[in-house]
Amino acid sequence: MVQPSGAAYDRAALAARLRQLRVGRWPEAALTQPQLAAALGVGPSSVSSWESVTATKVPPLSRLDGYATFFATRRSLTAPGLLSPDELTAEERAERDRLRKELLELRGSGQLEPGETRSLWQFPDGNPVRLICGELSRENRKDLFTSAKRRNYIQLQAYADLDAMVELYGHVRAENPGSDVQFDLAPRLEHDDLQSHLVMLGGMAMNQGGRTLANLLGLPVDQVTIAEINNGEVFDITRDDGTTEQHGPEVWGDVRAGDLISDVGLFVRAPNPNNQDTTLTIISGVFTRGTYGAVRCLTDPAVRDGNYQYLAERFDLAKPFAVLMKVPVLDHATATPDLRVPTNRLFEWQN
Template sequence: MALNPDQARRLARRLRQLRASHWPDVDLTQVELATAFSMESNVAPATISSWESAGSPKTPTAARLSAYARFFATRRSLESGPHLIPEDELAEDERERFHALEKELLDLLHAKDLPRRNTLSFDVGPVTVICSESPSEEQSPLASADNPNFTKLNQYADLDALIEIYGHLRASNPILDVFHRVTRDVRADDLSTHVILLGGIAWNAVTKRFQEALGQVPVTQVEDPEVETGEIFTVGDKRYLPSWGDAVGDKGRGPLVEDVAFLARLPNPFNSSRTLTICNGIHSRGVLGAVRCLTDARVRDANEAYLAERFPDGQFALLLRVPVVAGEALSPDLKNDDVRRYEWAPTEGRGR
């Protein structure tokens, strides 16, 4: 059965999850699983690998998925070495788990009209939002652990964006663990989860750990003498600058009327079965605009449809206009050509 690439990868992720983490205390290899399945019909370890492939997965038959369900319905499948237990030998509770898992896998196989997973919806977790820390001189006294009223969130930069994306992640992924960290609290294990980098990629130390992924994207963020309040984005020799309103009184510059957002989705280089998402901006309004592009109910469905059509493999980088009206960042509408200032896909080599 031919599934579209997104559906095939979703099934592959589920099969890989079953083998790798269904029983967290068991290190089940592809060779062992192939040996178990071969008790009834020969399966090579390379075939198991192709079913789990993150890039171009092959699709197993319904019969093979039924075997998956039977194997993972009971830990007795591991006794005396991995093997398949005949269905008529399953206990009642094991048979219930078998039928539930079989239905889940077959639904993935037959869901031809299954919609593309939204960018911030995940099949497995955990998900870690990594945030920049506000400069110490700009932090509230409550950001100090020595203060009796210490509130850790006072240490976070881009707090509006964090609250927006964290709430959306919890609502969209109710059974998954979702964590948030400032960069200095990031642990090594956090880097192999689904990672969302929020703001400040120019000075976020964690970002340097993702250079393997970011190196392929031709967007850089640099300091510029024209913008002292944030770092601008560049592509080659082209600079992408914010816009300011007319100066008021003796002020040398008016209010911010348009920021630039950077939104990117790439594979996580530390774990190819997980993703790296970047929501950034020149200023905090740009960061919030990148987030609201994916969370705002008024535009997110249309934006997800655009991303699915324009970037079918789910990898992309965009620079976007974020208008600021009465101090509020407006959510970018990706179907508006004027909103998209630059876009890139790895299959194109360079953006447009």
């Protein structure tokens, strides 16, 4: 038989290893695909597809973490759910780390070495990616370009946070050349879009789906509109102890008409509540500068590796996390926040 080559061979080898773990790790337990799926929190069809060597679908990194945790200890067979890493003994954690490294290498991602980075914008499972933007109101568009009856009609005039969308769309396309990557306006969001790797871009007033999804995550961050800054949306934070705080832009001079010195950006990453095999990302700002800065946080080659390394060390990236960040502004230029600088981090959260 002719063996597939390259990445396809790695995927087939990974599928075979996942099946071997299920049927061969504890053969007397006769572990079924539905039983394993229930422990991992996925559907049986997902486990079936991950084990198929002919039509392999690559599991997300979070699911390989789950596999490693489950098969690190026989206690998983009687536990009510997947054990957390904190519940494992030192010996079990060492076995989990060994299994995780093996599975990541088969997946083609490899284990992170010191100084090595990985992108949060790589989606090797091949699922579609959808970038969803807010829609500008008619009064905020130039009529010359917004009517389809005009000869110079430009459809993108309707998109809020266009700088951020163009920056991220090009980056995601480059990171996932074989995937279906598209962008659209929030009012045109379709049912199937909710199952994809979903990226909600822009303030929650124009892209209210972001607020709905943030509530599903239990995110203790909300955006509220205040008239003092020309109806901009500041961020309200509710901490675990019940105290609240508010973060808004810095302005030179008059708060309504002065020059913007810094904006605030929000970056949220979580498993997609509509499809646990994909991800949800929410990126927002008080103004467009905040959204753009939060996007550039993980696309700007000058700082993205350092930012990723910080996030990987600070959070379990398989679980929902959020960072509220300061985004410096100088005239037309928006600086990319370096999250390794403490003053750039306004609030952090992990569920």
